[in-house]
Amino acid sequence: MSENGTHGGRDTTALDLRSGATLDPPTSPRLPVHATAAIDRGAALPPPPAPEPETPVLRTVETHLDEILAAVPQPEPIELAVLDAQGLLCAEEVVSARALPAFDQAALDGYAARAEDVAAATPDAPVELAVVGETVAGAAGPTALAPGLAQKVSAGAMLPAGADVVVPAVWTDRGVVRVQVHGGPEAGGYVRRAGDDVSPGTVAVRLGTPIGPAQISLLAAVGRDRVQVRPRPRVAVLSAGTELVDITAQPTPGQVVDVNTYALAAAARDAGAAAYRWGILPTERRRLTEVLESQLLRSDLVLIAGTFATDGDMVQEVLAELGPMRFRQVTMHPGPVQGFGRLGRDEVPVICVPGEPVAALVSFEVFVRPAIRSMLGKRQLFRRTVQAISAERLVSPLGYRQYLHGQVMRHPDGGYVVEPLGDGDEAMLARMARANCLIVVDEDVTEVAEGGLVTVMPLLLGG
Amino acid sequence: MSENGTHGGRDTTALDLRSGATLDPPTSPRLPVHATAAIDRGAALPPPPAPEPETPVLRTVETHLDEILAAVPQPEPIELAVLDAQGLLCAEEVVSARALPAFDQAALDGYAARAEDVAAATPDAPVELAVVGETVAGAAGPTALAPGLAQKVSAGAMLPAGADVVVPAVWTDRGVVRVQVHGGPEAGGYVRRAGDDVSPGTVAVRLGTPIGPAQISLLAAVGRDRVQVRPRPRVAVLSAGTELVDITAQPTPGQVVDVNTYALAAAARDAGAAAYRWGILPTERRRLTEVLESQLLRSDLVLIAGTFATDGDMVQEVLAELGPMRFRQVTMHPGPVQGFGRLGRDEVPVICVPGEPVAALVSFEVFVRPAIRSMLGKRQLFRRTVQAISAERLVSPLGYRQYLHGQVMRHPDGGYVVEPLGDGDEAMLARMARANCLIVVDEDVTEVAEGGLVTVMPLLLGG
Numbered sequence: 001m002s003e004n005g006t007h008g009g010r011d012t013t014a015l016d017l018r019s020g021a022t023l024d025p026p027t028s029p030r031l032p033v034h035a036t037a038a039i040d041r042g043a044a045l046p047p048p049p050a051p052e053p054e055t056p057v058l059r060t061v062e063t064h065l066d067e068i069l070a071a072v073p074q075p076e077p078i079e080l081a082v083l084d085a086q087g088l089l090c091a092e093e094v095v096s097a098r099a100l101p102a103f104d105q106a107a108l109d110g111y112a113a114r115a116e117d118v119a120a121a122t123p124d125a126p127v128e129l130a131v132v133g134e135t136v137a138g139a140a141g142p143t144a145l146a147p148g149l150a151q152k153v154s155a156g157a158m159l160p161a162g163a164d165v166v167v168p169a170v171w172t173d174r175g176v177v178r179v180q181v182h183g184g185p186e187a188g189g190y191v192r193r194a195g196d197d198v199s200p201g202t203v204a205v206r207l208g209t210p211i212g213p214a215q216i217s218l219l220a221a222v223g224r225d226r227v228q229v230r231p232r233p234r235v236a237v238l239s240a241g242t243e244l245v246d247i248t249a250q251p252t253p254g255q256v257v258d259v260n261t262y263a264l265a266a267a268a269r270d271a272g273a274a275a276y277r278w279g280i281l282p283t284e285r286r287r288l289t290e291v292l293e294s295q296l297l298r299s300d301l302v303l304i305a306g307t308f309a310t311d312g313d314m315v316q317e318v319l320a321e322l323g324p325m326r327f328r329q330v331t332m333h334p335g336p337v338q339g340f341g342r343l344g345r346d347e348v349p350v351i352c353v354p355g356e357p358v359a360a361l362v363s364f365e366v367f368v369r370p371a372i373r374s375m376l377g378k379r380q381l382f383r384r385t386v387q388a389i390s391a392e393r394l395v396s397p398l399g400y401r402q403y404l405h406g407q408v409m410r411h412p413d414g415g416y417v418v419e420p421l422g423d424g425d426e427a428m429l430a431r432m433a434r435a436n437c438l439i440v441v442d443e444d445v446t447e448v449a450e451g452g453l454v455t456v457m458p459l460l461l462g463g
Numbered sequence: 464m465s466e467n468g469t470h471g472g473r474d475t476t477a478l479d480l481r482s483g484a485t486l487d488p489p490t491s492p493r494l495p496v497h498a499t500a501a502i503d504r505g506a507a508l509p510p511p512p513a514p515e516p517e518t519p520v521l522r523t524v525e526t527h528l529d530e531i532l533a534a535v536p537q538p539e540p541i542e543l544a545v546l547d548a549q550g551l552l553c554a555e556e557v558v559s560a561r562a563l564p565a566f567d568q569a570a571l572d573g574y575a576a577r578a579e580d581v582a583a584a585t586p587d588a589p590v591e592l593a594v595v596g597e598t599v600a601g602a603a604g605p606t607a608l609a610p611g612l613a614q615k616v617s618a619g620a621m622l623p624a625g626a627d628v629v630v631p632a633v634w635t636d637r638g639v640v641r642v643q644v645h646g647g648p649e650a651g652g653y654v655r656r657a658g659d660d661v662s663p664g665t666v667a668v669r670l671g672t673p674i675g676p677a678q679i680s681l682l683a684a685v686g687r688d689r690v691q692v693r694p695r696p697r698v699a700v701l702s703a704g705t706e707l708v709d710i711t712a713q714p715t716p717g718q719v720v721d722v723n724t725y726a727l728a729a730a731a732r733d734a735g736a737a738a739y740r741w742g743i744l745p746t747e748r749r750r751l752t753e754v755l756e757s758q759l760l761r762s763d764l765v766l767i768a769g770t771f772a773t774d775g776d777m778v779q780e781v782l783a784e785l786g787p788m789r790f791r792q793v794t795m796h797p798g799p800v801q802g803f804g805r806l807g808r809d810e811v812p813v814i815c816v817p818g819e820p821v822a823a824l825v826s827f828e829v830f831v832r833p834a835i836r837s838m839l840g841k842r843q844l845f846r847r848t849v850q851a852i853s854a855e856r857l858v859s860p861l862g863y864r865q866y867l868h869g870q871v872m873r874h875p876d877g878g879y880v881v882e883p884l885g886d887g888d889e890a891m892l893a894r895m896a897r898a899n900c901l902i903v904v905d906e907d908v909t910e911v912a913e914g915g916l917v918t919v920m921p922l923l924l925g926g
Binding site: 083086102108136139142155157202203205209212213215218219221223224225253254259260262264265277428429430435 | 545546549563564565566571599600601602605618619620621658659660661662665666667668672675676677678680681682683684686687688704705706707710711713716717718719720721722723725726727728729730732733740770818819820821824827890891892893895896898922
């Protein structure tokens with residue numbers, strides 16, 4: 001990547017956006033300002049491309065995303081126990097062959113009777129019926145009721161043939177041998193009819209429906225304890241970098257804790273994947289190849305975070321041996337180095353994102369989350385965006401799509417207002433952790449005035 | 464329960480709301496219409512309370528909910544691995560004792576130098592520096608750089624003492640012994656300074672913050688692989704009913720499949736609980752007591768679905784032996800029989816909801832979900848509601864809060880429009896499974912005109 005002359009400087013969102021100073025040309029040596037250099041923090045840096053004959057390979061966010069979305073497969077449906085199917089999309093058309101309830105039953109405790117026998121009953125002129133036994137819920141076998149008789153029933157009990165109402169116990173004298181009825185329900189009163197909950201031929205859950213508690217209720221009602229679903233894609237998460245040590249180690253001078261496998265595994269799980277945090281890639285070449293080959297065999301998607309800008313980077317070389325892996329400068333900030341390829345015998349998609357932790361999670365939002373949702377079969381791949389009033393002036397480099405962390409809140413007059421978290425005094429990860437949205441400033445916008453409208457992507461968890 | 468004379472009829476949302484006929488008084492025997500009778504399906508049923516001296520024990524939704532929320536405890540914080548903490552609330556104030564990065568480092572591949580040595584460099588008048596070695600990312604031990612010299616560095620490598628810029632490799636001739644520099648960054652250019660990501664004393668995650676990918680990133684950065692969180696409450700889910708058989712069994716006449724333990728376990732998990740689906744309670748008394756005692760020992764909350772209106776119901780009797788368990792008529796539809804108590808040695812909260820599957824899930828939304836969220840320590844216990852235009856006329860019984868399933872969608876002119884799923888031709892569970900919201904009609908409202916505003920609670924999963 002280092003050959004194409006577009007180093008975007010620090011892969012962070014840590015720009016001080018309020019001063020606007022970052023876009024000023026350098027003071028002394030007046031050099032042509034390259035677009036990517038303009039997004040650096042301290043000052044616009046003059047990239048002197050004199051000894052660099054190559055033209056930079058730049059691509060837009062959309063182009064890179066389109067390539068990824070066109071290439072990620074949808075894993076084959078699998079059959080899961082209904083409770084394990086929660087949150088997934090149904091991959092079959094489930095039709096009920098039965099009625100639920102399968103029989104007319106009492107909706108409450110009382111006396112099964114014929115409506116015409118009790119229609120005239122009032123508290124002043126009760127109707128008296130002979131009680132012929134009792135049926136409780138769960139009792140097997142239908143019974144029958146002749147005119148002028150009543151049968152004591154509990155809620156859920158099968159209605160005897162001939163009966164078409166249940167007189168609530170509280171409307172009677174609760175008699176055992178004979179019962180005085182003080183009011184008569186209309187025909188069908190306090191009866192749960194066969195098929196009321198589910199009628200035969202009901203499509204319980206349609207192909208493509210997200211399975212939640214209501215769908216699980218319906219699946220159980222039609223007797224399904226297993227169901228075909230779009231499975232969670234298995235995503236392996238790895239970090240590349242000779243400076244990295246695991247979270248449990250005490251970093252020595254020059255070493256940095258591996259943050260990204262934890263953060264990206266959490267993000268992948270939040271997006272709906274079955275995330276597997278492998279950890280830091282080995283630095284020994286043969287072992288590195290083994291690990292990558294092994295993860296390609298076990299995963300539907302491999303996600304690697306690292307600083308892929310080094311000359312002769314071993315991870316890039318080994319990835320290239322496993323298939324057509326391309327690293328590109330994407331016109332976004334943070335970024336810009338993003339990689340994608342389909343590697344190994346099964347052409348498993350591999351997405352590489354920058355190693356800087358803020359850039360890693362922003363890249364996940366932009367490229368990986370939609371890919372995981374596509375693999376899950378979801379129709380809505382992208383987070384909903386809203387227009388919000390910017391509480392501060394924003395500046396943004398021409399030709400680059402800028403993603404800024406912010407805090408969006410409802411405006412008292414309706415609508416939304418967003419405040420960028422761009423204060424230079426607070427450390428970057430802490431700012432990201434305080435954010436509840438990404439502000440998206442398009443490629444052709446270089447300035448948003450205070451009070452101007454910007455596009456905001458709320459980062460709701462689990463959404 | 465059957466003593467207090469307020470049988471609400473069928474515990475369903477299956478009212479035909481469009482005709483309004485359900486609220487008409489019965490045609491022949493003109494009896495005083497009891498509020499609860501008015502919510503029945505077929506016709507308003509005349510409850511003749513002549514032989515019932517007890518005054519009905521009615522309570523509002525708010526009173527019942529307040530009792531539950533005041534009684535559910537917040538489980539003690541526990542320590543979890545950071546990835547297991549995802550989605551939970553942080554139960555400690557995590558402060559970073561270290562800076563991240565711990566040292567100034569190169570942001571990209573290039574040459575570490577002193578800013579003043581390269582300030583005057585241009586493509587036409589390059590500055591030449593002697594290269595004194597190379598430092599790669601992860602290399603231990605600091606080096607130093609004298610004036611007039613440069614050191615080759617890779618991204619992430621520790622900056623030698625004395626250097627304050629990194630000249631990008633692409634701005635140079637990539638020399639090995641001597642390097643020609645074609646432009647000079649300002650002081651600090653392309654350097655990631657110690658503490659840029661996390662500065663010492665940074666509050667990484669505050670007490671009470673929901674832990675998502677960004678918080679996990681920050682926790683990992685400060686070297687935390689475990690964190691104190693509010694744990695997921697352990698919720699045992701059981702069904703009561705002699706007519707019930709498990710989903711895997713073929714129901715014989717009179718039997719009904721247990722739907723509720725599946726649906727409620729899914730709903731509890733969706734609300735954030737660690738749900739344990741126990742299944743159908745035994746009908747043998749000693750075994751029933753054993754199961755309930757055992758679940759009280761193992762759970763933070765016990766949830767039981769059943770038709771708790773039967774005289775001398777064995778489950779109610781056994782629950783009463785375990786502690787003060789109260790069943791009440793709550794002025795809501797569907798409902799109305801709701802139970803709550805704190806049972807066993809540890810006074811574990813036990814919530815009983817109706818056994819009819821639609822009423823069970825509505826009762827879960829109204830009473831159980833807020834209780835689980837309270838146990839998780841969440842500040843926002845209730846789902847957000849919106850006002851929506853009703854696409855149809857609605858009628859509702861006076862004095863009862865009615866919850867209706869509906870489909871809410873955005874209105875082209877802004878705002879929302881909601882359509883109740885009240886068609887009598889479709890089975891009830893299928894209607895519930897098609898709903899994306901609950902329409903809430905307050906106690907004092909008996910009619911909502913077509914085009915009138917109603918309160919709508921969108922049922923987003925995972926929200």
